[in-house]
Amino acid sequence: MPAILEIDGLTKSFGALVAVNQVSFAVEKGEILGIAGPNGSGKSTLFNLISRIPFGSDSGRVVFEGRRIERASDNQIARSGVIRTFQREAVFASLSCIDNILVAVEQTLGVRGKEAERLADEASDLVGFPKNFHNMPAVTMPVFYQKQLMLATAVAQKPKLLLLDEPASSLVENEVEWVRDTIIKLNQTGITILLIEHVLPLLMAVSRRLLVMEQGSVIALGNPAEVTREKQVIEAYLGQPV
Numbered sequence: 497m498p499a500i501l502e503i504d505g506l507t508k509s510f511g512a513l514v515a516v517n518q519v520s521f522a523v524e525k526g527e528i529l530g531i532a533g534p535n536g537s538g539k540s541t542l543f544n545l546i547s548r549i550p551f552g553s554d555s556g557r558v559v560f561e562g563r564r565i566e567r568a569s570d571n572q573i574a575r576s577g578v579i580r581t582f583q584r585e586a587v588f589a590s591l592s593c594i595d596n597i598l599v600a601v602e603q604t605l606g607v608r609g610k611e612a613e614r615l616a617d618e619a620s621d622l623v624g625f626p627k628n629f630h631n632m633p634a635v636t637m638p639v640f641y642q643k644q645l646m647l648a649t650a651v652a653q654k655p656k657l658l659l660l661d662e663p664a665s666s667l668v669e670n671e672v673e674w675v676r677d678t679i680i681k682l683n684q685t686g687i688t689i690l691l692i693e694h695v696l697p698l699l700m701a702v703s704r705r706l707l708v709m710e711q712g713s714v715i716a717l718g719n720p721a722e723v724t725r726e727k728q729v730i731e732a733y734l735g736q737p738v
């Protein structure tokens with residue numbers, strides 16, 4: 497499989513702290529690549545650097561579909577097909593649910609009116625967000641539905657590569673099953689997925705390969721079952737074999 501995303505020597509420091517340190521790896525088109533690692537190991541910062549939301553890298557290259565994007569604007573990156581979600585539910589609280597989706601679609605794709613509504617409906621159906629909630633203020637939605645809305649908003653922007661940052665955090669078991677099933681469904685529509693997750697059974701169930709970070713560096717990358725048996729991964733993250 498050809499690489500859809502190639503990252504080379506990506507680095508970001510906050511003062512003396514090197515949050516992402518010379519990270520290099522490639523993502524194959526069509527795969528789900530899981531990303532694990534202890535708190536503070538640089539996973540979310542890596543997503544920031546790829547999407548440039550809210551900031552880019554100090555140095556290193558990000559190549560998406562053969563084009564350098566590490567100095568492109570966040571909007572250009574989104575328009576090229578790289579869309580991220582956030583660990584915390586990130587919705588515009590004062591807007592209705594449908595307007596959350598429509599604002600993002602207009603911002604990223606420059607599409608309004610009936611075509612934007614069609615994309616919103618299609619994305620809502622795909623992730624299972626109930627369309628009868630569309631006109632409710634996003635702020636009134638329980639956490640699970642805010643997460644669904646955040647995902648529907650991402651999907652409506654027609655991602656080729658979706659960066660999912662802990663989609664299962666603060667969810668209960670049957671909701672985590674929705675996350676798993678939806679990730680698989682989205683991947684089957686052709687979307688390549690990078691998935692940061694602490695819920696290990698979920699990560700293991702959906703990832704074709706697993707990348708593990710520790711203190712800003714990649715310490716393992718490969719077959720999930722093999723990676724989780726590596727001594728350094730057990731010591732840095734798992735505590736004990738899974």
Ligand SMILES: Nc1ncnc2c1ncn2[C@@H]1O[C@H](COP(=O)(O)OP(=O)(O)OP(=O)(O)O)[C@@H](O)[C@H]1O
Pocket residue numbers: 510513515533534535536537538539540541542583
């Ligand atoms: N904007 C920032 N300013 C200063 N330090 C930051 C900033 N963002 C992240 N950091 C630091 O960079 C390091 C990596 O943080 P990051 O959020 O990427 O880790 P993470 O692996 O996603 O952690 P978690 O699993 O807890 O979400 C941490 O030490 C964090 O405190």
